[in-house]
Amino acid sequence: MLLRPLVRKTFLNHFYHEIQDQKLDETHSRINLHILKIANNKFDINPLFRELSNSMITFCLSKKEYQQYVDQQRFGELNIAAQEKFRDYQSNEGEFGELLLYCFLETHLEAPKLLTKMNLKTSHNDYVKGADGIHLLQVDNNEFQIVFGESKMYQTLRGGINKAFESINSFLNHSKNNVEYELQLINSHLAQEIVDDQTYDQLKKIIFPSAKEDVIQTNHAFGIFVGFNLKITNEMKKLSNTEYQKQIRQLVSEQVKKEFKHIDGLVDKYDLYGYSFYIYCIPFVKIEDVRKAAIKRLKGEVS
Template sequence: MIKPLVKKKFLDHFYHEVKDHVLEDDRSRLNLHIIRILNNQFAIKPLMQELLNHMISFCLSKKEYKNLIEEERFGELAELAQERFRDYESNEGEFGELLLYCFLESHLEAPKLLTKMNLKTSHNDYVKGADGVHLLKLSEKNYQIVFGESKMYKTFKEGLRKAFSSINSFINHKKNNIHFEINLVNTHFDQEIEDEQTYEEIKKIIFPSAQEDEINTDNAFGIFVGFNLELDSQIKRLSNSDFQNTVRGMVKDVVKKEYKYIESQIDKYELYGYTFYIYCIPFLDIEKVRKEAIKKLKGEG
């Protein structure tokens, strides 16, 4: 089997404020991660250093990565990855997509089968469909193909609303839907596999045979929602320990208030047969963070 490339160490950058909260369907899970707080600010810079490393495996296939390493073309690794990010002025979502990729690999331990970035031939390409496709092993004979959906909005609720709306469209769209995406994976996932035996094993998981009745593979969704956190001047003036406790409590309350809303979205679109893995992170001045992050990832900041 293929293994995740993002290690558990990635999670050291976050307080894990809500751990695998089980939603009403008894399958789906929500996790709230808060970026480590330093001097009354979220410690974005150390997180960005970590993301600069992981953007390579996010943007490049394993075969691309391996070939460059074997040929000792180390300088091209980052350059090729940087080129696949859109310019920050028109880049609404790739920072969130990278974060979702890292959470699905490190926390969920679901290795990548495909990301949109793998399919780009230039940074201006816009690839429709899921933000990424991952494979989750539940047991020896039970698997899930996890499709990624990332949103960054001013409020947590708005991000959730947009995410579930996009998922519903993705499931029901006549062309760019789940079946199209799985066929896309089938066409490209050999770029993530290094040997023929593993390739055949993964193919049986992606396309299980009802005749053999040995493997069960369902579809699931990984959702990332980045949202803005507004702080008044009184909170900003708190001591470091009080600031951390206050902010962590505030964010937890914001997220807990939307548990029922998440369940209502599942009801609204009748998404009862799917499992959802939801990851959320607050930011201070989310629009500024997004733009500066893309600049950094492109080597321009």
């Protein structure tokens, strides 16, 4: 492996993996449903926040930046440098989802990052258009995929899925902020993610393969994260811990399975048959409150 993922596999320990790599019948789509561990009839989210406080460092900083801090033993500054990249929680609608997608692509898909837009920000208030992140997946010996990230935090699962595919369609057809623009960003920033010349040269051949050589095959794919709101009734809250967990996992699993045909339909609607989609879904209770709490924790504004 030319690049290695930097997010710890322990990230996945915070979730029940309810639906695992479900392949859809008509498209190159794989669906994963992860549900946060449940304790005392609630999603146990604080341990996830602690895990993300580690993962956010390599999400926000380039590998060279990260290595410089480590080499100089400036460990306390590492966290501060990452915290300063996040927008304030009042106006920060997407960066929590982007971080979760980054973690899933690094750990579950085992696709190391080439670039995240957080790397490009010079101020926490910057807003960088385009893909939420770009990762490299090795499919076979000489077959690769450049995986463009798209994350949505939405009130409904279907609404989030619709918005994600709408954004992907716009991205592919945009005159400026499109695939070619993103590849040029990789080209100009790749040196910040690679620590040795040999790996740099190899990656350039993968990202920009030559048709003359006809050895390396590189296609484009999309990693999608959809966080959605889950409404809990008073009757459910009164269930025993065991029954509550059972019902929540079953309820959410059924919700996601109902979207399989809809996802195939969106691929057909936008004529995206030539692309692979790696879709990750997570339910939250009071999703807006969770989003705000997450950004506050990541920025170090609460203990």
